[in-house]
Amino acid sequence: MADLLDIAEVGEQTGLAPSALRFYEKRGLIAPTGRNGLRRTYHPDVLSRLALILCARGAGFTLTEIARFLRASPSDAELRARMAEKARQLDDDITRLIRMRDSLRHAATCTHDPLVECPDFKSTFEPTSSAV
Structure with a gap:
């Protein structure tokens, strides 16, 4: 299994502040895998998901639209x-x-x-x- 990333590492690799990551978590866009001490940890796949979220934001999608897109099925x-x-x-x-x-x-x-x-x-x- 790949090594987990803590919130600071995810922030460094994406350019997002930890507060933004916590906000995205609260909105249901990303999910931590657990904690390492007091720090949230994430599976490395979160980087791809965040790249998609940031791209969608840049394209003008709202966070509500992005959340819906991330949950969408082909029948929507x-x-x-x-x-x-x-x-x-x-x-x-x-x-x-x-x-x-x-x-x-x-x-x-x-x-x-x-x-x-x-x-x-x-x-x-x-x-x-x-x-x-």
């Missing part, structure tokens, strides 16, 4: 519909962020004065069928 049609809608929203966000990244890369080397009036820079912000 409402949750599946919500996940599909969120995937579409993320596609839109990714397209918008790629356009912004490409514009910034161009602006970083562009000599047009002012930069925001550069035709190449401006072209990345022209409305498309999926933009705006």
Whole structure:
């Protein structure tokens, strides 16, 4: 069996404060395996679960939605519909962020004065069928 991680080790590896880990535990998102003295201990699999939680938070899911997702079964049609809608929203966000990244890369080397009036820079912000 893999070595257990104490709460400080989990915090170090995830960048989360122990208080955040305790909060996630209280919300039912993670569970400790026990204690080593006064410290909570976790199975190493908690790191993957926390990576999923942090990714979902970054994608705009609430903790309530994440908790529901972590308990979901394939028969949860409402949750599946919500996940599909969120995937579409993320596609839109990714397209918008790629356009912004490409514009910034161009602006970083562009000599047009002012930069925001550069035709190449401006072209990345022209409305498309999926933009705006």
